[in-house]
Amino acid sequence: MTTLIKNGLLYVGTSDAPQKLDVLLQNDRIVRIGSLQKIKADEIIDATGLIVCPGFIDINTHSDHYFSIFSDPLQRDFLKEGVTTIIGGNCGESLAPFSLARKNVSTDWGHTQVSSVNIHWHDMRELFHVLKNKKFGVNFGTLVGYTTIRNFITGGALRDLTDSEYEMTENILKDALKEGVFGLSTGFEEAHEEHIPYREVSNLIKIVGEKKGVYATHIKNFGDHLEAAIHDVLKIARETGAKIEVSHFIPTKDYAEKYQKAKALIEQESAMANIHFDVPILLERVVPIHRFLPNWIHDEHIEETFVHLHNPRLKKRIMSHFSQLDLKNITIAVTPKYLSSLVGKSLKDISKSFGMSIGNTLLYLMQISHMTIMCAISDVDKKTLGDFINSPISIISSAGASFPKSEFNSKTREPIFASMSAISKEGNIGIERLISKFTSIPAIKYGIRERGQIKEGYYADLVIFKDSVPCDVFVNGTHVIKNGVLEEVCVGKTLLKTY
Numbered sequence: 478m479t480t481l482i483k484n485g486l487l488y489v490g491t492s493d494a495p496q497k498l499d500v501l502l503q504n505d506r507i508v509r510i511g512s513l514q515k516i517k518a519d520e521i522i523d524a525t526g527l528i529v530c531p532g533f534i535d536i537n538t539h540s541d542h543y544f545s546i547f548s549d550p551l552q553r554d555f556l557k558e559g560v561t562t563i564i565g566g567n568c569g570e571s572l573a574p575f576s577l578a579r580k581n582v583s584t585d586w587g588h589t590q591v592s593s594v595n596i597h598w599h600d601m602r603e604l605f606h607v608l609k610n611k612k613f614g615v616n617f618g619t620l621v622g623y624t625t626i627r628n629f630i631t632g633g634a635l636r637d638l639t640d641s642e643y644e645m646t647e648n649i650l651k652d653a654l655k656e657g658v659f660g661l662s663t664g665f666e667e668a669h670e671e672h673i674p675y676r677e678v679s680n681l682i683k684i685v686g687e688k689k690g691v692y693a694t695h696i697k698n699f700g701d702h703l704e705a706a707i708h709d710v711l712k713i714a715r716e717t718g719a720k721i722e723v724s725h726f727i728p729t730k731d732y733a734e735k736y737q738k739a740k741a742l743i744e745q746e747s748a749m750a751n752i753h754f755d756v757p758i759l760l761e762r763v764v765p766i767h768r769f770l771p772n773w774i775h776d777e778h779i780e781e782t783f784v785h786l787h788n789p790r791l792k793k794r795i796m797s798h799f800s801q802l803d804l805k806n807i808t809i810a811v812t813p814k815y816l817s818s819l820v821g822k823s824l825k826d827i828s829k830s831f832g833m834s835i836g837n838t839l840l841y842l843m844q845i846s847h848m849t850i851m852c853a854i855s856d857v858d859k860k861t862l863g864d865f866i867n868s869p870i871s872i873i874s875s876a877g878a879s880f881p882k883s884e885f886n887s888k889t890r891e892p893i894f895a896s897m898s899a900i901s902k903e904g905n906i907g908i909e910r911l912i913s914k915f916t917s918i919p920a921i922k923y924g925i926r927e928r929g930q931i932k933e934g935y936y937a938d939l940v941i942f943k944d945s946v947p948c949d950v951f952v953n954g955t956h957v958i959k960n961g962v963l964e965e966v967c968v969g970k971t972l973l974k975t976y
Contacts, residue, residue, distance in 0.1 A: 481516055482501075482524050486529065487529050493909065498512070505953040510931065527942060530916065530942070533915045534928065535564065536923060539876070539877065545880050553879060554880065569695065601653040601656040614969055620659050623663045654688050654976060662693040663693075685717070686718040708742070721752040726740075731856070753872050756871050758866070762876060763811070763878075767848050782848065809850060810852060819850075898945055937953060938953065953969070953970060955968040
């Protein structure tokens with residue numbers, strides 16, 4: 478099968494200026510680039526006046542956390558944005574090694590599909606065997622999460638590891654790297670993870686560094702303690718030599734100045750270490766509804782949490798906590814099917830229709846949804862965001878997930894490429910530079926071979942944009958979106974890192 482894309486304005490995925498060129502695809506590869514008007518092909522697409530660029534590589538995604546990689550294998554929300562490759566296993570959580578404790582943590586994330594997934598794997602070798610026999614709409618690779626490793630060993634107990642248990646963590650990591658994960662991740666923002674000391678993972682990061690893998694960390698102590706957390710990460714970068722990725726590094730309105738100082742520290746260190754941070758491009762970030770509960774509840778699993786929600790004395794403490802939060806900018810993003818009418822509505826508007834206070838409405842939604850609602854928060858400092866994205870060491874990501882069509886309303890947010898275009902104009906940043914931060918730069922950082930650029934011999938992952946929306950998308954040479962219509966075909970590959 479051959480496809481000729483002609484007359485498009487080609488952004489190849491690097492910082493090079495765009496050119497009007499033709500691209501010839503054969504099977505799953507890009508075979509020729511240039512002036513190819515006389516070439517015959519099975520399919521010819523006239524991209525006159527349109528933008529052609531590599532498929533986006535999203536290194537900070539969470540479809541695995543919510544198991545929607547299985548409930549929505551097409552990953553339609555990503556494809557509709559032009560994302561053709563996703564990396565999971567972020568923030569300390571991965572699909573393997575799997576134990577009953579991992580299932581509990583998944584429920585804490587607000588997941589609604591885990592009970593319907595036939596989980597019959599334990600380690601990464603078994604997981605990759607399962608994934609290779611599945612069909613996905615996008616390419617999928619993964620990190621291994623340290624919290625998942627720890628829960629596998631301790632059954633989810635928050636305690637120190639014994640010497641033999643710590644040795645087990647090293648062996649699990651080594652085996653995972655051997656099987657093809659792209660590195661190790663930690664998450665220090667969730668309450669069940671924040672007690673894990675950095676020193677506990679330092680030897681593991683050295684192992685990752687020796688293999689030239691990535692260490693991605695969602696740092697703890699955002700806000701007032703942000704600078705201290707950054708110093709910990711920079712110390713690890715110096716001591717281990719690993720490729721460091723600071724995940725979810727996005728300036729919030731309340732702490733914009735502190736984020737600017739932290740960014741300056743990372744940029745200064747980047748002259749001596751391989752360190753980047755990823756910035757979610759969207760002005761809204763999506764979090765589980767349980768994230769608004771006080772910290773003293775978070776150490777428990779979902780069933781214990783529900784006891785607190787119905788206990789009159791503890792409920793009073795929860796409501797006192799809610800009164801200290803700014804809940805007006807919360808929008809409902811994902812719900813169970815029986816609450817789908819709430820998707821896209823603000824908590825403030827819902828509280829008016831319910832005739833309840835915002836705090837009582839939030840608590841009520843937690844109760845009736847069994848904590849499975851996902852919320853979008855608009856707390857990003859827009860003025861600072863452009864400066865972060867323009868940083869020489871930033872990578873663009875979505876920090877999102879794809880959900881089944883019945884659960885997610887993509888109309889509640891601006892398309893990714895439209896956001897990139899707006900930032901390009903407002904910050905006087907070349908759009909080719911922004912595209913490279915979502916294509917070739919993450920590909921090089923993570924060692925995703927032969928993707929991230931429009932280059933002869935590379936895999937044919939391409940997007941054609943019309944008015945900032947993908948009108949045509951190719952994954953491994955297959956036309957998966959045609960004239961804006963999503964085809965129900967899954968041709969993504971499971972990506973394995975070779976060391």
